[in-house]
Amino acid sequence: MKEDYYEILGISKGATVAEIKKAYRKKAIEDHPDKNPGDEKAEERFKKAAEAYEVLSDSDKKARYDQYGHQAFEGGGFGGGGGMNMDDIFSQFGDIFGGGGFGGFSGFGGGGGRRTVKGSNLRIRVKLTLEEIANGVEKKIKVKRKKVAQGTTYNTCGTCNGSGQVTRIQNTILGRMQTSATCSTCGGGGQMVDKKPTNADAHGMLATEETVSIKIPAGVVDGMQLKVTGKGNDAPGNGVTGDLLVAIEELPHAALQREGDNLHYDLYISFSEAALGTSKEIDTVTGKVRIKIDTGAQSGKILRLRNKGIPSINGYGTGDLLVHVNVWTPKTLSKEQKEFFEKMNDDEHFQPKPEKEDKSFFEKVKDMFS
Numbered sequence: 001m002k003e004d005y006y007e008i009l010g011i012s013k014g015a016t017v018a019e020i021k022k023a024y025r026k027k028a029i030e031d032h033p034d035k036n037p038g039d040e041k042a043e044e045r046f047k048k049a050a051e052a053y054e055v056l057s058d059s060d061k062k063a064r065y066d067q068y069g070h071q072a073f074e075g076g077g078f079g080g081g082g083g084m085n086m087d088d089i090f091s092q093f094g095d096i097f098g099g100g101g102f103g104g105f106s107g108f109g110g111g112g113g114r115r116t117v118k119g120s121n122l123r124i125r126v127k128l129t130l131e132e133i134a135n136g137v138e139k140k141i142k143v144k145r146k147k148v149a150q151g152t153t154y155n156t157c158g159t160c161n162g163s164g165q166v167t168r169i170q171n172t173i174l175g176r177m178q179t180s181a182t183c184s185t186c187g188g189g190g191q192m193v194d195k196k197p198t199n200a201d202a203h204g205m206l207a208t209e210e211t212v213s214i215k216i217p218a219g220v221v222d223g224m225q226l227k228v229t230g231k232g233n234d235a236p237g238n239g240v241t242g243d244l245l246v247a248i249e250e251l252p253h254a255a256l257q258r259e260g261d262n263l264h265y266d267l268y269i270s271f272s273e274a275a276l277g278t279s280k281e282i283d284t285v286t287g288k289v290r291i292k293i294d295t296g297a298q299s300g301k302i303l304r305l306r307n308k309g310i311p312s313i314n315g316y317g318t319g320d321l322l323v324h325v326n327v328w329t330p331k332t333l334s335k336e337q338k339e340f341f342e343k344m345n346d347d348e349h350f351q352p353k354p355e356k357e358d359k360s361f362f363e364k365v366k367d368m369f370s
């Protein structure tokens, strides 16, 4: 059970934007890893608070959370918070603690000891059809990345010794506290440009366009975020290149509805097809399939096509395709048809006689989830 975001920050549901920010700032200072070295519980609280703030500080996400709770962000984290790492948290700090941010460099790379400067992450969105999601796909995406220009050389920044950060000891009401701020000499890059080509920017970088190939596994979920390591922006000097974060967006399908790993298909058959039996071609994520409808099919019947759903992203098998049979009742009748049905009104074959297997809708739903 995930903790309530409001409880994590110790605020009420009616908290204002300023109160949310203030509460988060307090928690972030208390549990900051620099202040609690080696304390995993503090780090855990620090991450939780960051995740809570990420959602509650965004009016859109907050509204979704208020309505649906944690379920609003199930299945991934993009737009939620589940997938936050320390880089994301620290990059959020520019907003919270004011100051210059990190000048395009997200700042913290390797934990412990000397920190390596890391280039900023890039974020893109990839739209996938249900078929692509079901089968897995490789996408080639054009990405605009900042790369160190050929011919650029760097010197290590003398002010911060290449860390990009300057450390200050501050006396606060919470006690003596070590805070790190972006080095103003190098802007957080840790490196000063020595020589650079004329077309490069102030950090010796060039904006380049690169086609990145992204392997998307079968079973991804809308909102999920994939990471392609080292395909973000370069960091100057010996820094580590940032990552490319790929958010998955699922395009609606014309005939199929997804529910977790299962798919649903609404099949409409005519009155006479239901009475006489028929066969129908339906869409699946792996192509068309012909299914048989028995004589005397009832509206509301659900046919389960095993393993015709979406493969589980975690590798736990494949979902099913549930075909919902709907018998179409004619809305208008010719004179002859009307006479025919009037004659049939008292016919015993036309009298409803539900048997055990013609279960009520609720029993069927119960079965489906058991």
Ligand SMILES: [Zn+2]
Pocket (backbone or CB within 6 Å): 157, 158, 159, 160, 161, 162, 163, 164, 165, 183, 184, 185, 186, 187, 188, 189, 190, 191
């Ligand atoms: Zn510096």
